[in-house]
Amino acid sequence: MKKQYLTFVLVLLTIMLQAQDAYQYSLSFLGVNPATDNYQMALLATPNFDAPNGNTADLGAAFYVPEGLGISIGNFQAADSGIPAGEWIGYSSGTDAGKELFQILRVPGVTNYFINAENGVPIQLAVFDIIATTNPTTGTITLANNDDPFVLATFSENFLNVSFTGTTTNYFGAHDATANSINFETLSVDEILVTDSVKLSVYPNPASNVIHISATFPVEKVALYDVTGKLVLRSNDTKQIQVNTLNAGMYLLKIYANQQTLTRKVLIE
Template sequence: MTLRLLYLFLCFSVCSHAQFWVENASGFPLSNTGLSKIHIVDDNIAWATGYDGINPNVNVQRFTTTSDAGATWTAGTIDVGNANLGISNISGVSATTAYIAVHPRASGQIGGVWQTVDTGITWTRQSGALFNSATSFTNVVHFYNTNDGVVIGDPAGGYWEIYTTTNGGTSYTRVPSSNIPAPLTNEVGYLAQYTHLGNNIWFTTSAGRVYHSANMGNNWSVFNTPLSDFGGTNLSGDITFSTANKGMIQDNSGNLFITQDAGTTWNPVNISGTGFPYGGAIAYIPNSSRVVSTGGDTALAGTAYSTDDGITWTNVSTDQHVDVAFLDEDTGYSGGFSTISTQDGVYVYTDSVLSTYDQLATDGFSIYPNPSSEFINILSTQPIEKVEIYDINSRLLMEYSNISLIDVTDLQSGIYFIKVNANTTSTTQQLIKN
């Protein structure tokens, strides 16, 4: 595609989906403050941290939060008693209570976990998560609810320094080395490089590996990926999961890899069409085939979405987006840059193109649920005459007439294609069988 054709395509897409995002004020008082490390609590509450958008090496201890679905954001400073400590990420559990992972930026500093219960006015270190050895480095804190949380750090004492709590951080227990596969030589984690879904949590490493826990961080497994490093100078990546089994990796060149077995195996996604992902952050809409990609690099900035697990993409924006997070098909945010305290800095999803029923409007039919392990329902705007199920090699496996509820239990896990014939027209969509 020529640059002119690409430009025309992007302009058309932006005009067609001008309301995918609405940019609101992040509340940060300084211009060019970036918003990232977004954690969505529910359909009204979300928290995020700030960073220096001009010189990211400048240490910033700021947060912002919303309790009205992103319409307004209240920003504040994070006082942990040492202005030189770094803020790794933030995890909220309510409009008033949140936790931050704090990492050392110089020898002799001690990080850990701090909590606020007054919307960030005061922050208190939770001493149970020690992180006090010479190699301690706190990368991630995540709370699943008001009681259960996990904190993930680099290896210390020969194994990953991971703590769990069941009482809101009043006390923590370090996960024993027998519950965590051993790190490789010089393997470390990265700041806020994790994703979660239900009781599942995954984090990525400098060795291109993904650690996974299905029980809130108490037991772990590890898998290799096609990437050699998730945070290197030349190669980096982001990870997202739609279900406990289906996930996607996006590298900084926009290459995609998908897993259907929680990360045990990864296969490249063969992208087709004129749209493309951006190689920055990526986020699945949970329990769906819909995924959003954003880019914060000035050379490749924008937003794109896919409704078929990354095979085809629609580009909708060429603004810089430094992060992206979605709770469901209605609630999502992306980070931008503030200009003044009352303008810009956070993008709020306001479209309907990620809705379950958007595919119904586009193709005339929609498959639900997708992915599925047992039955699928086919919603159609026209009476269904025939349904055909094909495998990835275009072999016809099943054929039905005048039916909208189909049992797919006997299909092996994988990717299939559903062809629906209705009112002299036929349309095909992808089905993921768990």
């Protein structure tokens, strides 16, 4: 009987934890900031619940990049959440095992900013640059977990303080395992010489069914990545690729030719 009771308690606790209102963090690549030529990223938060008029308080997120790339975080811009750029700061928390840990923090100002929680709909909390002399072409930017020893040692935990009921609560739950990392290699552009006699066309853009590729040089293969750097399609058909089964959004098309690659951003509707 005691064993059955313990099992029941464990099952009940699991259900309660699964039912807890929380947000998942994820990263999104927005492209190259035209004002700075740096890679521009967004921190997203996706709720598993519905609630109106959440008064945002202090927020934070931690992530790793490879050590030694000379990277800093900054050039914050106002996000879709309405949180002003001036309320965000970014800094390095140090290095550990070949990785550099960064944290971005929101320090609220005098004006309140409210968000609505809609189950499954991401909110863009912050927009920032990966600042470097040259945009990185290797390694990843990866959200760091709160149980990571170095995160704990440097007090760099992820948190998302919001008040939906009059009481400010930390609603951070976890990272989205499918969108917690972006591969810099898939964002880099190793240009193939395109002149009057060497041309490349990718069309239509935006596309909804088929993307056509026209080149005056031999193309070996093509690959399509989402903004997190995840490979979603690879094809040896170098003339066209079917995209009608993919979710709408921004993708990166990599075209391989003569031991070089050319990357183009494509929008799928």
